[in-house]
Amino acid sequence: GGIITQTPKFLIGQEGQKLTLKCQQNFNHDTMYWYRQDSGKGLRLIYYSITENDLQKGDLSEGYDASREKKSSFSLTVTSAQKNEMAVFLCASSYRGNNQAPLFGEGTRLSVL
Amino acid sequence: AQSVTQPDARVTVSEGASLQLRCKYSYFGTPYLFWYVQYPRQGLQLLLKYYPGDPVVQGVNGFEAEFSKSNSSFHLRKASVHWSDWAVYFCAVPNMGYKLTFGTGTSLLVDP
Known part of the structure; x- marks a missing residue:
């Protein structure tokens, strides 16, 4: 089976700081996504990439x-x-294509001081 | 736009009791629909997926869901809840192809 690895698991930053989150998958999937989850809300799509070299804005x-x-x-x-x-x-x-059910990583938890 | 609504923010059931978590969808045509589960401090795990066809879909860990076009619903069910089912459950619908629109989630609490 495959896995989606997100690093770091926890990220503490300062106001105004530029912060980078990384994601690796070994499913050989074409399409990748970034979602943001806030407490009490659903998930919101930030960016997605249908194939390598593609980049699409989310909501x-x-x-x-x-x-x-x-x-x-x-x-x-x-x-x-x-x-x-x-x-x-x-x-x-x-996998590439409409109506796919994506698989998720464990998440990166961000706190900004 | 396509959307899903989970009307119950929190549901409490006793261990061993049956469970239904509600999901209503708004969609032009026949949708694809998914249920995910999120255990504490983890990512989302896919429970089951509905592709147009048989309205009852079997998932992992004894979960199933039934699609109803007349009721615009895709409710999740389990015959006998276990304490390990304590989690947040999300219904989701593909929206404009690659985008997935999620409900706000239902927290399931299990009384021992």
Whole structure:
């Protein structure tokens, strides 16, 4: 079986800091996603990448950058961390095509002081 | 746009009792639908997925869900709940192809 590995598991940043989250998958999936999860809310899509060299904005892309370095890896950058921000960032991957059910990593928990 | 609504933020059941978690969808046509589970401090795990066809879908750990076009629903069921089912459950629908729209989740608490 495969696995989606997110690093780091916990991230503490300072206000205004640029922070990078990394995701690796060994399912050989074409498509990768970054979601943000806030307490009491559902998940919101930040960026996704249908194939290597592709990048698409989701519903919550403002304040973030993303990079698909290769088929197996997808990074997310918080361009300027907001004071008291707390959220979980979830990476996911799936086979290419509409209506796929992505598989998720364990998440990176972000706290901004 | 396609959407899903989970009307119950929290559900409490006794261990061994049956369970139903509700999901209502809004979709033009016949949707694909998914249920995910999130255990404490973990990512989401796929429980089951509905692709148009048989309305009853079997998932992992004894979970099943039934699609109803007339009720616009995709409720999750389990015949006998175990304490290890204590988690948050999310219903989701693909929206414009690659995007997945999630409900706000239902927290399941299990009374011993």
